[in-house]
Amino acid sequence: MIAHFDVDAFYASVAQRDDPSLRGKPLAIAGSSRRAVVLTASYEARPFGVRSALPLFRARELCPQLVVRPPDFARYHETSRQIFAIFAREARAVEGLSMDEAFVDAGTDDFEAAVRYAQDVRAAVRSEVGLTVSAGVATQKMVAKIASDSAKPDGLASVVPGTEAAYLAGLSVSRLWGVGPKTQARLSARGISTIGEVAALDDDAVFRLFGRWGIGLRDLARGHDTRHVESERETQSVSSEETFEEDIQNIEGLCSPLRELCADVSRRLVAHRLRGRTIGVKVKRADFTVAGRQQQVAEATDDAEAIYAAALACLHRVELGGLAVRLLGVRVAGLAEDAPRQMSLLP
Amino acid sequence: MHMCRSEGKRRYGGAARPSPQFAPPYYRYDDIYVFYDDETTDSERWRIDRAVKFTCNTKDIANAVGAASKVVNAHTTVPILSNVLLTAQDGTIRIRATDLEITLEQGFSAEVTEAGSITVPAKLFSDYLGNLPPGIMELSGTPARASVKFERSNYDFHALPPDEYPPLPSAQRGATFSLDAKRFREGVGSVVFAASNEEARGAVLMGTLLEIANDSITMVATDGYRLAKWDTKLSRGIEGAATKYIVPSRALSEVARNLGSSDVVEVSALGPAQNQLSFTAGPTSIIARLVDGQYPNYAQVIPAQFDRSVTVNTGTLIGGLRRASLVAGDRANMVKLAVANQQLIITASSDVAGNAYEELEVQQTGDDLTIAFNAKYLAEILNHIDSPQAVLEFLGPLSPAAIRPLEALDGTTQLYVLMPLRQ
Numbered sequence: 047m048i049a050h051f052d053v054d055a056f057y058a059s060v061a062q063r064d065d066p067s068l069r070g071k072p073l074a075i076a077g078s079s080r081r082a083v084v085l086t087a088s089y090e091a092r093p094f095g096v097r098s099a100l101p102l103f104r105a106r107e108l109c110p111q112l113v114v115r116p117p118d119f120a121r122y123h124e125t126s127r128q129i130f131a132i133f134a135r136e137a138r139a140v141e142g143l144s145m146d147e148a149f150v151d152a153g154t155d156d157f158e159a160a161v162r163y164a165q166d167v168r169a170a171v172r173s174e175v176g177l178t179v180s181a182g183v184a185t186q187k188m189v190a191k192i193a194s195d196s197a198k199p200d201g202l203a204s205v206v207p208g209t210e211a212a213y214l215a216g217l218s219v220s221r222l223w224g225v226g227p228k229t230q231a232r233l234s235a236r237g238i239s240t241i242g243e244v245a246a247l248d249d250d251a252v253f254r255l256f257g258r259w260g261i262g263l264r265d266l267a268r269g270h271d272t273r274h275v276e277s278e279r280e281t282q283s284v285s286s287e288e289t290f291e292e293d294i295q296n297i298e299g300l301c302s303p304l305r306e307l308c309a310d311v312s313r314r315l316v317a318h319r320l321r322g323r324t325i326g327v328k329v330k331r332a333d334f335t336v337a338g339r340q341q342q343v344a345e346a347t348d349d350a351e352a353i354y355a356a357a358l359a360c361l362h363r364v365e366l367g368g369l370a371v372r373l374l375g376v377r378v379a380g381l382a383e384d385a386p387r388q389m390s391l392l393p
Numbered sequence: 394m395h396m397c398r399s400e401g402k403r404r405y406g407g408a409a410r411p412s413p414q415f416a417p418p419y420y421r422y423d424d425i426y427v428f429y430d431d432e433t434t435d436s437e438r439w440r441i442d443r444a445v446k447f448t449c450n451t452k453d454i455a456n457a458v459g460a461a462s463k464v465v466n467a468h469t470t471v472p473i474l475s476n477v478l479l480t481a482q483d484g485t486i487r488i489r490a491t492d493l494e495i496t497l498e499q500g501f502s503a504e505v506t507e508a509g510s511i512t513v514p515a516k517l518f519s520d521y522l523g524n525l526p527p528g529i530m531e532l533s534g535t536p537a538r539a540s541v542k543f544e545r546s547n548y549d550f551h552a553l554p555p556d557e558y559p560p561l562p563s564a565q566r567g568a569t570f571s572l573d574a575k576r577f578r579e580g581v582g583s584v585v586f587a588a589s590n591e592e593a594r595g596a597v598l599m600g601t602l603l604e605i606a607n608d609s610i611t612m613v614a615t616d617g618y619r620l621a622k623w624d625t626k627l628s629r630g631i632e633g634a635a636t637k638y639i640v641p642s643r644a645l646s647e648v649a650r651n652l653g654s655s656d657v658v659e660v661s662a663l664g665p666a667q668n669q670l671s672f673t674a675g676p677t678s679i680i681a682r683l684v685d686g687q688y689p690n691y692a693q694v695i696p697a698q699f700d701r702s703v704t705v706n707t708g709t710l711i712g713g714l715r716r717a718s719l720v721a722g723d724r725a726n727m728v729k730l731a732v733a734n735q736q737l738i739i740t741a742s743s744d745v746a747g748n749a750y751e752e753l754e755v756q757q758t759g760d761d762l763t764i765a766f767n768a769k770y771l772a773e774i775l776n777h778i779d780s781p782q783a784v785l786e787f788l789g790p791l792s793p794a795a796i797r798p799l800e801a802l803d804g805t806t807q808l809y810v811l812m813p814l815r816q
Binding site: 341343344345346352355356358359380382385386387388389390391393 | 491589591592593594615616617618619620623689724725726766767791793810812813814815816
């Protein structure tokens with residue numbers, strides 16, 4: 047059995063836990079720049095329409111009495127470690143999705159036992175860490191996650207084995223894994239709005255709507271999700287990005303932030319003893335279109351200068367189309383841990 | 394179209410066309426008939442008049458345009474640089490293409506009726522010519538259009554005015570030398586692969602160093618991890634002090650590819666600053682812009698002496714390395730070479746793929762040694778060794794190793810240096 051745990055309004059809850067004066071108030075955690083967006087909104091702020099990713103100025107318009115606090119990532123990391131330690135106590139495997147969210151293989155095939163495990167975890171997090179966690183328990187990942195979403199805040203929902211398809215049937219297709227706004231619009235044009243309607247499609251219809259990829263999607267809709275909880279997901283890439291206070295007009299202006307991003311990526315690679323061969327940049331233009339370029343270097347690297355040189359070459363290949371740049375990101379992938387190092391001939 | 398802007402000219406179209414006899418005072422210009430008048434300047438008249446017409450063998454033109462189009466940068470944003478320039482004069486057609494770093498020009502004989510120039514899209518024209526059967530074709534053109542007649546077919550290609558085409562560098566010549574074409578091909582084949590192909594690591598390491606003394610030439614390429622060096626006697630060297638050039642490696646590859654049946658490559662430095670090098674072999678000339686920079690002091694990184702060596706069958710070692718690297722996984726293609734008791738043992742392993750073990754008979758001199766290499770680099774070097782037996786020389790597990798053929802070709806030396814992997 048699989049449990050999905052998700053801390054309720056994580057950043058905001060940590061702030062309210064640490065500062066009692068914030069409790070019961072509409073609270074947003076956000077940066078201080080002119081372009082800051084809400085990272086987390088407390089449950090008190092949500093009735094006003096304040097939610098994650100909303101620009102802060104919009105949030106203040108919607109909720110004038112909104113209290114805003116800056117994020118404290120060191121504190122979140124520390125809290126996250128405590129919570130994950132609790133998840134792992136009885137579990138067979140823990141697959142962290144973010145600092146405050148994880149799939150856990152409960153280590154039992156017994157439904158009742160798994161529900162008891164999830165309740166124990168919720169109680170332990172509440173008493174030992176002082177935060178509330180919502181949980182979903184099911185035989186499979188997607189159903190467990192949908193269940194925990196529906197249980198928020200501070201709840202537990204479970205789906206009895208064998209009833210997955212029935213549980214999913216009435217839900218909106220947007221809850222299906224991999225269905226975003228575009229796919230949802232395409233489906234709704236065909237009169238499909240619930241997961242049950244996707245489950246009822248035959249192979250022909252699935253191919254026409256989604257291509258080959260659609261069979262897996264329909265399997266999910268029918269309640270067939272065979273993915274395991276994978277503990278210790280390998281790091282695929284290390285990246286760093288920055289949204290600028292003001293758009294940057296030209297490549298020259300991007301060089302210095304690019305250098306800082308590369309230095310940041312380099313520090314993290316070194317800390318994890320990783321080196322990578324694929325170096326790429328991501329650019330969000332003033333019109334919010336996103337472009338990226340990447341390249342392979344001959345020798346895997348963790349060196350800030352080498353990453354910068356390759357990233358700059360990639361940046362030169364990005365077509366900006368005369369537009370200013372809003373966001374710049376650097377990513378190193380193709381990682382190997384503690385790989386042997388090619389020695390250099392030249393000083 | 395520049396002609397239409399002038400007030401002094403009238404245009405005819407459709408039914409009112411004069412008969413297409415092209416006799417003065419009007420001339421066909423891209424389906425527009427332009428009248429000369431008193432205000433027409435000489436240079437305008439020259440432009441209008443500058444047509445071209447010739448008859449040639451399809452194979453000749455297909456070869457020349459094919460060679461030139463390989464130089465064209467497919468991603469250029471300057472339209473004229475996607476084109477090849479055709480110039481017809483004195484019974485010869487010269488085809489030229491450039492990406493501003495490398496310029497290639499190839500000539501062939503033809504029957505020129507009207508001398509002149511035209512530029513046509515390189516890829517399109519080359520693909521078209523490549524699909525023509527052997528035979529005789531006729532090309533006639535104006536600055537804006539090239540028309541090809543071949544047997545019962547007729548094609549028009551959009552052209553761009555030839556006077557916008559980048560000019561050749563100044564013909565002012567500096568040092569010149571020449572080299573046996575076969576030797577040149579060997580040299581380029583021996584070293585160019587070792588140059589870097591990452592722009593991010595700079596233009597110098599992407600280049601190949603040519604060192605010319607009065608009787609010898611040395612070619613060196615390195616990407617900072619391996620180094621290739623080749624030298625030979627020159628059929629005609631330069632006078633005076635030794636000269637060094639850093640040539641874009643791909644320019645050398647282009648020259649080697651276009652040697653055809655020529656016996657000799659003539660090389661000259663060009664331009665007032667001598668910052669271009671031209672290579673001429675038979676009907677083909679390639680002009681390369683030299684890399685402006687300081688080449689690493691390669692002599693310093695080649696150890697003067699080694700204290701142990703193995704002599705091994707080149708092909709057997711390449712086979713072993715390639716098989717072993719299959720299980721090396723993503724760990725930098727690492728293979729370990731252990732030398733002991735006149736044997737070379739290759740091992741490799743990774744969590745994902747498994748283990749490899751290969752035993753080779755070798756002739757060992759000096760102490761035993763275990764050293765790790767990127768198998769890809771070592772195999773690539775061995776692949777360029779022109780000898781059934783290769784010699785590998787070592788100083789220690791963290792020092793550069795040398796790889797060379799046991800028997801060198803007459804008058805030529807080939808040497809490779811490879812840095813090991815540090816675990």
